[in-house]
Amino acid sequence: MSTVLITGATSGIGEQLVKDYSAKGWQVIACGRNQEKLAQLESLDETVHALKFDVSDKEQTQQALTTLPALPDLWIFNAGNCEYIDDGVIDSDLMSRVMEINFHGVMRCIEVVQHQFAKGMRVALVGSIASEVALTRSEAYGASKAALSYFARSYRNDIAHKGVSVSLIFPGFVKTPLTDKNDFDMPMLISVEEASKRIIEGLNRGKDYIYFPRRFTWILRVIGTLPYQWQAKITAKLVGVKENGQ
Ligand SMILES: NC(=O)c1ccc[n+]([C@@H]2O[C@H](COP(=O)([O-])OP(=O)(O)OC[C@H]3O[C@@H](n4cnc5c(N)ncnc54)[C@H](OP(=O)(O)O)[C@@H]3O)[C@@H](O)[C@H]2O)c1
Numbered sequence: 001m002s003t004v005l006i007t008g009a010t011s012g013i014g015e016q017l018v019k020d021y022s023a024k025g026w027q028v029i030a031c032g033r034n035q036e037k038l039a040q041l042e043s044l045d046e047t048v049h050a051l052k053f054d055v056s057d058k059e060q061t062q063q064a065l066t067t068l069p070a071l072p073d074l075w076i077f078n079a080g081n082c083e084y085i086d087d088g089v090i091d092s093d094l095m096s097r098v099m100e101i102n103f104h105g106v107m108r109c110i111e112v113v114q115h116q117f118a119k120g121m122r123v124a125l126v127g128s129i130a131s132e133v134a135l136t137r138s139e140a141y142g143a144s145k146a147a148l149s150y151f152a153r154s155y156r157n158d159i160a161h162k163g164v165s166v167s168l169i170f171p172g173f174v175k176t177p178l179t180d181k182n183d184f185d186m187p188m189l190i191s192v193e194e195a196s197k198r199i200i201e202g203l204n205r206g207k208d209y210i211y212f213p214r215r216f217t218w219i220l221r222v223i224g225t226l227p228y229q230w231q232a233k234i235t236a237k238l239v240g241v242k243e244n245g246q
Contacts, residue, residue, distance in 0.1 A: 001047070005029040005072040007055060007109060008079030010037035012176030013126065016196035017076060022048050024200075027070050032079070055079050055105030065112040074203065075113065077106045078126040080144075082178055084137040095140045102144035103151070119163030124203055125152045129170045129217045132224040133235050156208065167202065168209055171195055172216040184239060188216035 004021050008014035010032030018030045018041050027047045032038055038050035053064035081101045083094050106125060117123070130138050131145035149168060156166035173179055173186035174195040190213050202210030211217035223234050 001025065001027050002074070003027040003029065003070045003072045004074040004076060005031065005068070006076045006078060007031040008126070009041060010034040012178055013171070013174055013192055013195050013199070014076075014078045015041070016192040017078070017199060018048065019044065020196045020200055029068060029070070029072060031064070055108055056100040058108055061108045062112050065109060068113075071116060073120065074122050074124065076124045076126070077109055079105055080126060080178070082141045084141070085139045086137065090139065095143075098140040099144050099147070102141070103147045106148060106151075117159065117162060117164045122165045122167060122203065122206075124167040124169060124199075126169045126171070127152070129172050129211065129220050132170065133220050133231050135235055135239055165206065165208065167207060169199055169202070170209065170211045170217055172213050172220070187238060188213050
């Protein structure tokens, strides 16, 4: 039986991944903070084990991940948060909160479990297509995912000799509690079921970079190759917010 560890398992994309991997007969180690949700996930199947910890707390992360119920073949670091900057006013506490979870949280998890990484395993990091082009109000979120993207591409090279693969996942807009808070147009929004399917398919095929939905992420990737001034004009139209933030 294969085992997958999933952080951010108590909601949205992570929760759907738990359900789908469990339905496929995998042993799942589901991580999150929401105790009630973790208990619900454990009741899905006896092969689902819950681990409660906050990725922004080093001690909790260390304690939770030091002794795992099984050795994962696949490690999906998905826990994340999004907060937007309003009117270009930088709030360093907000910036830190987002970086703490989306970037340092992943580093904290990897730091604890890295000595268990072995040949044939795969580490999957859930980034965002927002890291490919600068979107409005995304100074914190986009920067945290750009940091994760750089990390993944560099880390892949450095652990390749161990036979460990690294996948970087670039979702577009997925309907989850995280995006339910958004008050702007989200083009080509997809369901968590679709997102989970795309992730599982991509990982099964051993893909290092997984983009979905294909059309939306392809458009943003093409925009990302244009001169910066053009990118700003086009993306402002695409996400339904004017270039000057109005
Ligand atoms: N939805 C989208 O459109 C979209 C697009 C691109 C990328 N993504 C990325 O996909 C990932 C999942 O997002 P989602 O949309 O599924 O969001 P979500 O429904 O809000 O789920 C976020 C998950 O992260 C966990 N989490 C947040 N802060 C945590 C912390 N400090 N410690 C431990 N766990 C924490 C939450 O668990 P608890 O509540 O139990 O703490 C929850 O399970 C994120 O990395 C997000 O950036 C999402």
